[in-house]
Amino acid sequence: MGTTAPPASLTPAEARSVFRAGRAVPTAGWADGHTQANLVAVPADWAYDVLLFAQRNPKPCPVLDVTEPGGTSTVLAPGADLRTDLPRYRVYRDGRLTEEPTEVTGLWRDDLVAFLIGCSFTFEAALGAAGVPLRHLEQACNVPMFRTSRPCRPAGRLHGPLVVSMRPIPSQLVDTAHRLTALMPGVHGAPVHTGDPGELGIEDLDTPDFGDPVRMLPGDVPVFWACGVTPQAALMASAPPFAITHAPGHMLITDARDADYRIA
Amino acid sequence: MGTTAPPASLTPAEARSVFRAGRAVPTAGWADGHTQANLVAVPADWAYDVLLFAQRNPKPCPVLDVTEPGGTSTVLAPGADLRTDLPRYRVYRDGRLTEEPTEVTGLWRDDLVAFLIGCSFTFEAALGAAGVPLRHLEQACNVPMFRTSRPCRPAGRLHGPLVVSMRPIPSQLVDTAHRLTALMPGVHGAPVHTGDPGELGIEDLDTPDFGDPVRMLPGDVPVFWACGVTPQAALMASAPPFAITHAPGHMLITDARDADYRIA
Numbered sequence: 001m002g003t004t005a006p007p008a009s010l011t012p013a014e015a016r017s018v019f020r021a022g023r024a025v026p027t028a029g030w031a032d033g034h035t036q037a038n039l040v041a042v043p044a045d046w047a048y049d050v051l052l053f054a055q056r057n058p059k060p061c062p063v064l065d066v067t068e069p070g071g072t073s074t075v076l077a078p079g080a081d082l083r084t085d086l087p088r089y090r091v092y093r094d095g096r097l098t099e100e101p102t103e104v105t106g107l108w109r110d111d112l113v114a115f116l117i118g119c120s121f122t123f124e125a126a127l128g129a130a131g132v133p134l135r136h137l138e139q140a141c142n143v144p145m146f147r148t149s150r151p152c153r154p155a156g157r158l159h160g161p162l163v164v165s166m167r168p169i170p171s172q173l174v175d176t177a178h179r180l181t182a183l184m185p186g187v188h189g190a191p192v193h194t195g196d197p198g199e200l201g202i203e204d205l206d207t208p209d210f211g212d213p214v215r216m217l218p219g220d221v222p223v224f225w226a227c228g229v230t231p232q233a234a235l236m237a238s239a240p241p242f243a244i245t246h247a248p249g250h251m252l253i254t255d256a257r258d259a260d261y262r263i264a
Numbered sequence: 265m266g267t268t269a270p271p272a273s274l275t276p277a278e279a280r281s282v283f284r285a286g287r288a289v290p291t292a293g294w295a296d297g298h299t300q301a302n303l304v305a306v307p308a309d310w311a312y313d314v315l316l317f318a319q320r321n322p323k324p325c326p327v328l329d330v331t332e333p334g335g336t337s338t339v340l341a342p343g344a345d346l347r348t349d350l351p352r353y354r355v356y357r358d359g360r361l362t363e364e365p366t367e368v369t370g371l372w373r374d375d376l377v378a379f380l381i382g383c384s385f386t387f388e389a390a391l392g393a394a395g396v397p398l399r400h401l402e403q404a405c406n407v408p409m410f411r412t413s414r415p416c417r418p419a420g421r422l423h424g425p426l427v428v429s430m431r432p433i434p435s436q437l438v439d440t441a442h443r444l445t446a447l448m449p450g451v452h453g454a455p456v457h458t459g460d461p462g463e464l465g466i467e468d469l470d471t472p473d474f475g476d477p478v479r480m481l482p483g484d485v486p487v488f489w490a491c492g493v494t495p496q497a498a499l500m501a502s503a504p505p506f507a508i509t510h511a512p513g514h515m516l517i518t519d520a521r522d523a524d525y526r527i528a
Contacts, residue, residue: 048312055315055327063319182528185449189527263453264446264528 008032012077012253016085024087024102026142026249028121035187035258036251037064037076038117038228039086040235041244044069047113049156053234054115056153060162060230062118062186064256070110076254083108088247090232095239104244112244117228118187119251120165122258126184132177135168136214142249143167144208145227149201152230160234163210164192164200165227168220177223186261193224200224210248272296276341276517280349288351288366290406290513292385299451299522300515301328301340302381302492303350304499305508308333311377313420317498318379320417324426324494326382326450328520334374340518347372352511354496359503368508376508381492382451383515384429386522390448391431396441399432400478406513407431408472409491413465416494424498427474428456428464429491432484441487450525457488464488474512 007015007030015031027036042050047069054061065074072082084103091099091107101107120143124134136143143165150162169177174194182190193200205222206213210229216222235243246252271279271294279295291300306314311333318325329338336346348367355363355371365371384407388398400407407429414426433441438458446454457464469486470477474493480486499507510516 048315051312051315051319052330055319055330066316066319179528183447185527263449264443 012255013079015253016077016080019087020081020084022102024250027087027251027253028249031253033125033258035076035254035256035261036119036121037254038119038231039082039114039244039246039252040117040231041112041114042240043109043242044111044113046157046240049158050115050231052155053152053158053231054117056155057162057230058185059189059192059226060152060228062188063115064118064186065116067114069113071114072108074114074116074254076116076256077252078255080252082114082252086246086250086252088250090245090247092235092243092245094241095236100247107244109242116252116254117231118261119228120188120225121251122187122261123181123184125258126180126262127177130176130180132169132173135217135220136212139214141212141214143211144205144214145210145229146200146202147209147233152234158234158238160230160237162192163227163230163233164224165211166205166214166222166224168214168216169223170219171221174221174223181225183264184261185263188226188228191223191225195221197222276519277343279517280341280344283351284345284348286366288514291351291515291517292513295517297389297522299340299518299520299525300383300385301518302383302495303346303378303508303510303516304381304495305376305378306504307373307506308375308377310421310504313422314379314495316419317416317422317495318381320419321426321494322449323453323456323490324416324492326452327379328382328450329380331378333377335378336372338378338380338518340380340520341516342519344516346378346516350510350514350516352514354509354511356499356507356509358505359500364511371508373506380516380518381495382525383492384452384489385515386451386525387445387448389522390444390526391441394440394444396433396437399481399484400476403478405476405478407475408469408478409474409493410464410466411473411497416498421504422498422502424494424501426456427491427494427497428488429475430469430478430486430488432478432480433487434483435485438485438487445489447528448525449527452490452492455487455489459485461486
């Protein structure tokens with residue numbers, strides 16, 4: 001790493017420099033308190049569809065910033081280079097995942113527009129601080145994510161299912177979790193569903209579509225939040241000719257603070 | 265009016281039918297509890313700029329819905345016709361206000377995209393219900409609005425100043441007003457400034473740029489919210505070839521409920 005500091009204590013700029021140098025690890029726990037963001041970059045010809053899809057589906061797609069065509073910087077992280085400063089990327093061609101490189105300098109195009117989208121890491125920090133246990137962190141796995149039977153509201157050529165993340169929450173803390181995340185609409189907001197997974201068309205909580213299965217403890221209730229993987233699912237379903245995203249869990253660490261996204 | 269019911273008791277559909285029939289009065293106080301929306305319609309060629317301007321300036325431009333090009337309906341008000349169901353419109357050509365008709369059927373174009381934008385009427389209802397006095401209503405005038413010296417973040421060809429509305433709030437209720445409106449980010453959210461108007465570049469509270477001056481009472485503090493007139497100011501500053509908006513105060517009454525826009 002070129003540093004012996006614990007990742008949580010790094011500044012966002014330090015963390016980005018580590019990733020720019022080639023380290024390719026998930027960003028959970030890095031640069032504590034700073035907002036991490038999903039990346040979706042598409043050709044300018046598709047940018048209106050993506051922005052409108054986000055407007056029409058704000059819970060899964062809370063847009064934090066949009067770049068100029070061909071731009072590689074964001075107001076959320078001055079000095080960052082979007083082509084190199086995430087630890088790992090995914091490249092989609094005609095809706096198919098073709099590569100997972102650690103930098104995309106050679107693939108960036110003059111017409112790419114990048115969308116930075118809020119991430120549940122932000123509200124997990126708030127939940128943890130309020131004493132709401134996060135089972136996937138306790139069990140050292142990724143949060144489980146599921147495609148649902150609920151379609152997103154389409155926008156132009158973009159369509160796809162709502163994807164949700166699931167966190168088991170002790171029943172007496174479900175209200176707290178709901179109230180806290182409702183105050184953070186910029187990072188997915190309140191849960192979209194609590195309880196029976198069947199109502200979302202989810203057949204088996206033990207076989208997530210993305211991430212890892214997580215063990216429920218006695219008294220836990222499954223709580224479902226809209227998930228930032230939704231736009232990636234829409235890219236796969238809608239097949240723009242070219243797109244670049246972050247690799248799941250390998251986010252952009254911004255200079256914004258999680259606290260900035262709590263509205264009250 | 266074809267009805268003797270008080271305007272506040274009408275359903276949104278009834279209110280829209282009254283306006284469709286030609287009545288051209290401000291919509292304040294009509295169809296109580298239902299969300300009213302600002303209208304901005306531009307050629308599709310300008311739609312990305314408007315949508316991005318709104319994303320970059322969410323406090324003055326909270327987008328509630330966007331129509332398909334040429335469409336005249338919105339999910340917010342099934343059965344409504346956007347060309348006839350507002351009481352009065354404004355037509356801009358090359359950034360200049362040219363007409364204020366009561367319907368725009370003959371002016372609507374196949375490439376027009378309509379944006380429906382949240383309105384402070386929604387949060388005023390919440391303030392009133394919480395016992396926060398609204399001086400402009402007590403004084404039976406329009407809320408005063410001011411261009412500020414703060415530029416909005418530009419988007420493509422769109423640029424312009426932040427426009428704010430000002431409400432005098434008794435000092436002991438400023439916190440309440442802040443807290444309540446923070447919970448309604450879809451309708452401008454928390455105030456952008458409290459106190460000295462000079463910090464916003466406003467020289468004289470008695471000479472608003474839009475609306476009417478309002479008298480402050482002893483103990484009142486001026487509180488400033490981002491205002492839905494901001495996109496109209498951007499249209500005037502940026503001069504797209506053609507645009508249609510609502511006339512100030514003459515909004516679309518939707519079927520949505522004000523309570524839907526309170527997030528917690």
